[in-house]
Amino acid sequence: MANITIGKNLYRGRETPISFGGADRLRHMYMIGKTGVGKSTVFQNMCLQDILNSSGVCFIDPHGESIDWLLSQIPANRLEDVVLFDPSDAEFPMGLNLLSGKDEQEKDFLVSECIQIFYKMFDPQRTGIIGPQFEHWLRNAALTVMAGSEGGSLVEIPKLFVDKQFELHKRKHLKDPIVLEFWTKQMAKTAEFHRSEMLNYFSSKFGHFLNNELMRNILGQRTNSLDFDYIIEHEKILLINLSKGKIGETNAQMLGLVIMSKLQAAIMKRARQSELSRTPFYLYVDEFQNLVTDTFASLLSESRKYGLGMHLTNQYFAQLPDEVRDAILGNVGTMAAFATGVEDAEILAKEFAPFVKDDFINLERYNFYIKLMVNGKTSEAFSGMSLAPAKIKDKNFAREIVMVNELAYGQPKLLVEERIKQALR
Ligand SMILES: Nc1ncnc2c1ncn2[C@@H]1O[C@H](COP(=O)(O)OP(=O)(O)OP(=O)(O)O)[C@@H](O)[C@H]1O
Ligand SMILES: [Mg+2]
Missing domain, CATH: 1.10.8 (Helicase, Ruva Protein; domain 3)
Structure with a gap:
């Protein structure tokens, strides 16, 4: 398992990469910070490194911009691993049946x-x-x-x-x-x-x-286009575009919740596998507050046995149910905080000594404080800066990926509609 870089630390004029890897990643990472400070960019950069390292990843994106960026950066040798779920693709809808299980x-x-x-x-x-x-x-x-x-x-x-x-x-x-x-x-x-x-x-x-x-x-297709067991087992690159603009907020949330449930079902089966045969899988959930249910908290505390490294971020604590917030503060190995409002700064100051409330309120954008897990131990808090995102590359690959995915996983719309009509007749 190669290490990846979260950002850089500047100390007495020297820059050191903040390196994150090994089993520490299976203890998860949480990030908080108000809008525009650079949270999504950090996850994009980390996810791309996982992709370049040939790891299996899933990125759940509420805006679609991170996915567009990732699609433009995928190296040729991983094009075939990309599985792109874009619900706004009306012509080739992918089936997502919450109610189909293997046992x-x-x-x-x-x-x-x-x-x-x-x-x-x-x-x-x-x-x-x-x-x-x-x-x-x-x-x-x-x-x-x-x-x-x-x-x-x-x-x-x-x-x-x-x-x-x-x-x-x-x-x-x-x-x-x-x-x-x-x-x-x-x-x-x-x-x-x-x-x-x-x-x-x-x-x-x-x-x-x-x-x-x-x-x-x-949701009306009886078959699933996405086989989550297979995606995890074969270290695929699963990109979920939940852009609200195209499908509406409630629908985006519904699809996100169904996907999280299917992913959890697949992940939980891995507890029955031997540790050696379990390749790590990395999950990034941006603005995750809309996609957590009660079962999620238990996944956080136990997921080491599933070989899952989760990366979660949202803007402020009040978006989270108390149990979820507590599960995060209690279980997450690595935690980073960008600039926040007063209320969150108060909570964070308790976790991030020696930094105090005002430090969080006054942070410049792209700067954060982090408590990093290294070899199973969480470090003292220190400061870091995020890495700027690379420019969007030529989009030809992206178009090719969309087409290949439509053929491989989507179903022609007319066929889907006919089948659903029959089921509902
Ligand atoms: N280290 C950086 N250097 C330069 N530009 C950056 C850096 N990090 C992020 N940016 C840019 O800043 C803008 C905001 O970043 P980003 O979208 O990641 O913020 P965010 O915290 O996710 O905001 P929101 O909560 O609204 O989603 C983007 O245009 C991004 O490209
Ligand atoms: Mg964001």
Whole structure:
């Protein structure tokens, strides 16, 4: 595992690279700082070095600019490793089925994640908009849709509550007696008006992506274009473009959450692998606050056994649920802070002695303080400067990558729409 450079340290006129590597990377890196200070640029630079070192990486980009930059820098010998997910590519939608798992354990995990996603999107403060009742319906409905060798996707869930034939067909494949009883005992006794109330409720939550063509064509495919196990195992370069401008904020968040769930499912399977056979995989999540669910915190504390090095950044602590913030401060091996506001500076000063509150408030852009993990021990805080990004290179490669990816992973739009129409008929 080659080391990479986070930035440089200037001390008494001497420049030293801030080098990050080995098992220390599997203890993760967190970065905070207000807008425009250079956070995304640091991650871009680090990710490019991983790419040049032939490592497996995933970069989740909320703006698309980092991905455009990375695409322009990919060396020829790694072009074939690039897997580009761009949901705004309407002509060749890639399939992303949250509800398809390779074994029972993975399926159960994905159903739990599905519930978490609905909480995160529609009831982040847990005020009861999504409650135990919805959770119960959703769990049973999701497990039912998944039953049988043909499987099913999220967009088929509302159909279960209106189409008796579909319900009966799916029930034939159910092996789990508890899920079966949900239909034979509970639902059979549920009055019609209550059922339609339930359906309204589902429709209001699922409407966001059922009614949007781009979303339906991605989430409604039963097959997955992206095989996350394969991507991690074979050290691919997975670039996820979640630019809100093109698909809207809610849709971008939904796709990001689904991708994070699929990635987590794949990563968690690696705990069963021997440490030697586990090649490290590096995940970069820019503006990660919209993409974390509860399971994520546990991944942070345990992920050494998964061979995953995570890099997370966001602008200020108040964007994060308290548990996530605590999980980060408690578990992350390497932490860097650019200029922040007063509130965050107060929290950071407690972690970054000898620096004090005002040091964080007064930091020039592209400058940071860092506590770096070196050989398993986190260093005292010291100062650093980020590296300027290289210029965007000739974009020919980028265009070629997009085309190759459409052919390799996308499906022609008309075909996708026909298949989804049939599933929903
Ligand atoms: N070390 C550097 N030297 C010169 N320019 C830089 C450096 N780091 C970043 N930049 C430039 O500064 C601008 C802001 O950087 P960047 O987008 O990385 O900030 P950010 O912290 O991610 O902001 P936001 O929170 O708004 O996403 C970009 O145009 C970037 O190219
Ligand atoms: Mg940024």
